[in-house]
Amino acid sequence: MFYREAGQFKTSYAADMAIFPILQDRIGLAVILAIAFIAIPLFGSNFLIQTVMIPFLVFALAAIGLNILTGYTGLISLGSGAFMGVGAYACYKLTTIFPGVNIIVWILASGFFAAAIGVVFGLPSLRIKGFYLTVATLAAQFFLQWSFVRIPWLYNYNASGAIEVPQRLLAGIPVTGANATPVTRYLVLLSIVILLTWIASNLVHGRIGRSWMAVRDMDIAAELMGIRLLPAKLLSFAVSSFYCGVAGACMMFLWYGGGEANDAFNINQSFTILFMVIIGGLGSIIGSYFGAAFISILPTALKFGLPAMGIALSGPVAEHLNYIILGVLILFFLIVEPHGLARLWQVGKQKLRVWPFPY
């Protein structure tokens, strides 16, 4: 009906190869951005922003990062939680050593520290492949997590061992710390996420992204075609860790507002992000958003939605039910559509295009 490309003629190669070739897609994207930037800050409650939107955006960023590594380059990583931690600690150290520099600069810069660590732990990826590589990344996860506790310099010798987020201003408005409103933090986070999504989209659609995908599909063949494996894989590790690091810094500074990092960046966090990537769809940026939405919003929805529907549950029962439902849903989605929610989305769009005909 309304979702038709009839009459939209492409007159240049660039227009034909555009990421959103159909006018309706571009309108849809503009509407989503307008809702995210204008409607939600204006009309959304603090609860919606703090408990739903901010976690969703943080996880979406981390999921994009892991998707670059796992979805596009085909290297499975279980260390994304630790790389997020590197970003958070780097940001904390930087902003306490140089308090005058804008916090957003440090949030983005902390990604480079995570990238450097990521490259170090990515080095074995040239020799080790598949599930064997997951152990290398598990080594990163556990070793880094251990360092976060054992190196007191990282948390400025705090007695609590936790990151204490200081107040930082942007144009006179507090962005981090106790006085920052959820709306400010949300808008800053949204801008960072959209900027990085745009960069990621350009990366994966360009030469670099294509070399990653060639490595994913078969690395020996890619090597024969002239792709240098080590730079391609290490770049993938670096970019992926950069995104995870920024996500970790955002998580600590714009969402949690400080806390015991060892809890926030443990192995379960890595698993959660891997879930998001797989449920959302490997090798798909929009899939990372779907996966992040699904996994980060589902527990909240269950926690607050079920009592609202009149099903009152006590704390522990709700927790167990949460696990069961999550497990069943993961299995369900994998069985129904192993290629993730992104594939469902594409199938749905295709159906809309040809509606009312089956094909």
Place this chain on the structure above:
Amino acid sequence: MDILYSIFVDPFMQMGSAPDLLVQTLWEGFVGGILYALIALGFVLIFKASGVFNFAQGIMVVFAALTLVGLYEKGVPAFLALAITIGVMFVLAYAIERVVLRPLVNQPDIILFMATFGLTYLLIGLGEAIFGGNPKVMIAEQLYLPKGAIDLKILGGVVTLQKIDIAAAIIALVMIGALSLFFQYTRIGRALRAVADSHKAALSVGISLNQIWVIVWFIAGVVALITGIMWGARSDVSFALQVVALKALPVLILGGFTSVPGAIVGGLIIGIGEKIGEFYWGPLVGGATESWLAYCIALVFLMFRPQGLFGERIIERI
């Protein structure tokens, strides 16, 4: 110089001056290694037969142990509870094959890997909902497992051996022996090996893949139960065990995914390596190295043998 001395000389001096401590550490590493090896064994069985990297093996250990203890607490006699638990593991294997594996045949490895993740969550939720999240005490005495310790006086010192550890080592060895006999000499065992070699070839000579998968998951479930009993007898039965089960990953990698002896040798190397490392070198870096040392040991081995010690050579063709 000082630091080199404390890395390369001091620990060995310590070993030489107190050989009884060394033996004690080795023994503890050995027992820990046996238990890692048992978990890894469950992984290997399933990976060989169905190509699934079964992440849920760790939680299967917890689930089996919880079922056993939970049933006993409900008033079922110990050995009846054991039998019922074995039945439960069979039902679980059947359900997994029917609901999860069959629809996902021929999907990429990572999808099946993720499916076992879903399974993990499901089992955690189910286990906690039915039996509660509190740690439970394993019914070791009711199953006639020995208790107490033996003090050996050797090398001018005392080495304490827990009887339950000795029992665990013996049971593990017996089970590994029984499994290899089973694989070598029975009809089902041969079918299992055929499936492990090639799914298609096995199908073409009339082996039912579905049946084999149920059997293999069931055997892995029984291995999980035994592991759960042994581990539960040393410490409590709780969901914390699941994190320990992650240690089976480096063991597996070290030994190679497809090798039963590899799982055993890998388990021992990791178990002993991490105990020795923690005891003699751990204090240099502030201790608690056990959380990551195993992975680093595996990583070092992998750098030289990417397919693990006993793994089949990876041949890649274009």
